[in-house]
Amino acid sequence: MTTARSPRKRLQAWPDLRVGWGFDTHRLVRGRPLILAGVRLPHTHGLKGHSDADVAAHAVIDALLGAAGEGDIGLAFPDTDPRWKGADSLKLLAQVAQRLAKRFQLQHLDLTLWAESPRIGPFRQRMRLKLARALGLPIERVNLKAKTNEKMGFVGRKEGLAACAVATLIRR
Numbered sequence: 001m002t003t004a005r006s007p008r009k010r011l012q013a014w015p016d017l018r019v020g021w022g023f024d025t026h027r028l029v030r031g032r033p034l035i036l037a038g039v040r041l042p043h044t045h046g047l048k049g050h051s052d053a054d055v056a057a058h059a060v061i062d063a064l065l066g067a068a069g070e071g072d073i074g075l076a077f078p079d080t081d082p083r084w085k086g087a088d089s090l091k092l093l094a095q096v097a098q099r100l101a102k103r104f105q106l107q108h109l110d111l112t113l114w115a116e117s118p119r120i121g122p123f124r125q126r127m128r129l130k131l132a133r134a135l136g137l138p139i140e141r142v143n144l145k146a147k148t149n150e151k152m153g154f155v156g157r158k159e160g161l162a163a164c165a166v167a168t169l170i171r172r
């Protein structure tokens with residue numbers, strides 16, 4: 001026999017595990033620094049944006065906000081607000097992580113970067129470390145994958161970079 005219970009009551013019987021997904025793209029332009037996951041990479045081009053345009057940090061912020069059910073980065077840090085002009089996105093990420101930490105235990109982050117150039121490999125460990133520090137996670141719980149787009153599309157033509165992130169959280 002099944003008893004009629006509200007969806008909220010039924011969910012209370014399970015651990016409140018959340019998976020959030022974030023995605024971002026930014027255009028590559030001359031005359032800007034290239035900052036990815038808080039690490040500055042030597043390159044002829046950098047990412048265009050209102051903040052430092054750290055596409056990796058932005059995807060992670062959206063993954064966290066998605067898991068927490070709190071909208072997106074545009075709501076949290078509007079690009080019309082002069083406070084976020086040139087902002088260090090890793091600091092914004094740390095701010096979001098600290099705020100969510102009151103209600104959620106972050107468990108794991110998996111991040112994928114799409115870049116035809118430069119090569120991400122040599123900077124991978126530094127990026128993981130920066131992200132782990134900002135998130136308050138041990139480095140082994142921060143995974144970073146990097147790939148080209150096989151010369152296809154806007155990433156392949158080196159017009160921009162893309163990043164996507166998956167964050168796993170458990171409600172305290």
Ligand code: MG
Nearest residue numbers: 024025055058
């Ligand atoms: Mg962005």
